[in-house]
Amino acid sequence: MTTDRNGGDTADETRDGVSERRRPDGGAVHAGESGERHPGEDGLEAVPDEALETFTDAFRGAVILPGDERYDDARAVWNGMIDRYPAMIARCTGVADVRTAVAFARERDLLVAVRGGGHNVAGHATCNGGIVVDLSELNWVDVDPEARIARVGGGATWGDVDHETQAFDLATPAGVVSTTGVAGLTLGGGYGYLRREHGLTCDNLRSVDVVTADGRYLTASETEHEELFWALRGGGGNFGIVTAFEYELHPVGPEVATVETWHSIDDAKAVARGWRDFVMTAPTEVSAELVFWSVPDVPDFPEELRKQPVAIVAAVHSGDVDAGERALEPLRELGTPIFDLSGPTRYVELQQDFDPFFPAGELRYYVTSIFLEGLTDEAIDAVVARAKSRPHYRVLVDVWHLGGAIADVSDEATAYSGREHPFLLAIDATWEEPADDDRVVEWSRSFREELRDFSPGGRYLNFPGFGEEAEDPLRTTHSAETYERLVDVKTEYDPENLFRLNQNVEPRE
Numbered sequence: 001m002t003t004d005r006n007g008g009d010t011a012d013e014t015r016d017g018v019s020e021r022r023r024p025d026g027g028a029v030h031a032g033e034s035g036e037r038h039p040g041e042d043g044l045e046a047v048p049d050e051a052l053e054t055f056t057d058a059f060r061g062a063v064i065l066p067g068d069e070r071y072d073d074a075r076a077v078w079n080g081m082i083d084r085y086p087a088m089i090a091r092c093t094g095v096a097d098v099r100t101a102v103a104f105a106r107e108r109d110l111l112v113a114v115r116g117g118g119h120n121v122a123g124h125a126t127c128n129g130g131i132v133v134d135l136s137e138l139n140w141v142d143v144d145p146e147a148r149i150a151r152v153g154g155g156a157t158w159g160d161v162d163h164e165t166q167a168f169d170l171a172t173p174a175g176v177v178s179t180t181g182v183a184g185l186t187l188g189g190g191y192g193y194l195r196r197e198h199g200l201t202c203d204n205l206r207s208v209d210v211v212t213a214d215g216r217y218l219t220a221s222e223t224e225h226e227e228l229f230w231a232l233r234g235g236g237g238n239f240g241i242v243t244a245f246e247y248e249l250h251p252v253g254p255e256v257a258t259v260e261t262w263h264s265i266d267d268a269k270a271v272a273r274g275w276r277d278f279v280m281t282a283p284t285e286v287s288a289e290l291v292f293w294s295v296p297d298v299p300d301f302p303e304e305l306r307k308q309p310v311a312i313v314a315a316v317h318s319g320d321v322d323a324g325e326r327a328l329e330p331l332r333e334l335g336t337p338i339f340d341l342s343g344p345t346r347y348v349e350l351q352q353d354f355d356p357f358f359p360a361g362e363l364r365y366y367v368t369s370i371f372l373e374g375l376t377d378e379a380i381d382a383v384v385a386r387a388k389s390r391p392h393y394r395v396l397v398d399v400w401h402l403g404g405a406i407a408d409v410s411d412e413a414t415a416y417s418g419r420e421h422p423f424l425l426a427i428d429a430t431w432e433e434p435a436d437d438d439r440v441v442e443w444s445r446s447f448r449e450e451l452r453d454f455s456p457g458g459r460y461l462n463f464p465g466f467g468e469e470a471e472d473p474l475r476t477t478h479s480a481e482t483y484e485r486l487v488d489v490k491t492e493y494d495p496e497n498l499f500r501l502n503q504n505v506e507p508r509e
């Protein structure tokens with residue numbers, strides 16, 4: 001079992017204890033008809049019934065307590081390993097609810113988990129015994145096609161955003177799985193298919209509306225609360241609860257040129273070298289990945305090939321489709337693929353291509369990463385050797401080519417660190433059985449460590465592991481100067497560390 005610093009365990013631990021509480025409608029919630037005790041319910045022990053009633057009177061959204069029939073669904077997050085029992089899930093309908101929930105938690109010193117899309121692998125969107133401020137109903141998206149701006153609620157997913165923006169052939173750089181939350185992804189940086197032309201997701205932010213730990217409702221931008229705005233672009237959920245993001249949009253689609261060739265793992269070294277040579281001089285419209293995976297065990301693929309290890313050359317050209325097809329052609333000529341799924345694709349569909357392979361709640365996940373300073377032949381050999389010994393056919397290893405617009409932004413402009421690194425290797429470990437937990441997680445960690453010889457240090461903080469290494473990922477990713485600046489902003493906006501279920505930056509004493 002693995003334990004994170006503040007939120008609880010990543011395995012099936014439950015909490016005991018009972019105190020009869022009241023539903024918002026006045027009915028008993030915990031003793032219930034069966035007198036059954038519900039894990040999590042002791043978390044509100046210190047809260048008098050009148051205080052809870054005052055809260056539910058002021059709060060417009062659903063207040064879901066242990067024993068409620070919605071509780072098990074509401075406490076589940078994307079990673080099926082996470083099994084936690086909050087004392088209360090407060091499903092906010094707007095800024096007023098967020099402020100009410102923050103005040104309630106602060107005044108009663110409750111552990112606070114903030115839930116955007118719920119995709120954080122360590123399960124930071126839930127907790128044991130505290131309050132989940134659930135933003136999933138803040139999933140509105142308003143597009144101004146003339147101004148090329150989208151305002152997006154703090155609980156929206158990328159599927160919500162793409163749906164609205166692509167109606168106008170516009171997009172902002174997003175993640176590559178549409179069920180991922182806008183909030184966590186943006187606050188940690190944001191890698192997607194548009195990254196080399198349009199930058200990280202956080203680079204496209206114009207402003208952010210945020211409720212801070214003391215209950216203030218602020219807008220942070222280049223001209224207001226500038227340091228807070230700096231910190232929110234890469235510093236994660238440390239500084240407050242974002243209720244709205246405002247993004248710049250770019251003309252994209254409706255179709256984009258793509259390459260997706262699947263090669264036998266026996267050809268992986270040669271294909272990887274060819275992919276590396278191509279990307280080193282590729283135009284910024286091209287964002288490419290090199291993926292080591294297995295043929296999925298689904299009917300779309302020939303039965304005899306399913307679960308066979310493969311190396312996948314993948315790339316998207318974000319500009320004109322014909323120009324994109326021409327620019328990407330050399331990638332299609334690398335080796336002799338088993339499948340060639342390349343061709344123009346509707347951007348909105350491309351954004352959902354991976355969704356079926358990363359379902360919420362059903363599977364077990366561990367995600368970690370390491371920046372690479374180059375992709376030498378030796379580094380490729382090390383990666384391919386590991387790609388051949390993956391501990392489960394679902395484990396995916398992904399080399400992201402970075403640079404382009406990401407590297408054009410100065411390091412000091414935002415709190416995201418690692419702009420100068422040309423590649424990131426991500427290990428997206430996915431498996432089914434609890435019995436495999438230790439084996440798969442250990443394999444992933446040791447793989448990452450083995451690549452340190454090829455790394456300048458640091459990782460993408462949205463592919464972080466379980467938080468088991470405490471401050472180390474933050475300290476090795478950020479420069480000392482950036483880290484101290486984050487501590488300054490944290491100390492100013494959240495001096496009591498109310499928002500600590502995240503890649504936590506601790507405030508000064």
Ligand code: FAD
Pocket residue numbers: 078113114115116117118119120121123124125135154155174175176177179180181182183184185186187188189190191192236237238240241242243358462463501502503
């Ligand atoms: P949550 O678990 O809800 O939140 C993550 C963190 O942000 C938590 O600490 C939470 O408390 C905090 N938070 C959430 N909402 C708010 C808010 N409104 N205000 C303040 N803090 C908040 N990353 C990429 O860059 N590119 C990808 O293509 C990509 N693909 C992914 C695919 C999958 C299947 C998964 C699981 C993850 C992927 N990620 C990707 C990583 C992703 O960016 C992180 O997991 C991110 O934390 C998810 O955000 P979320 O809102 O869904 O998560």
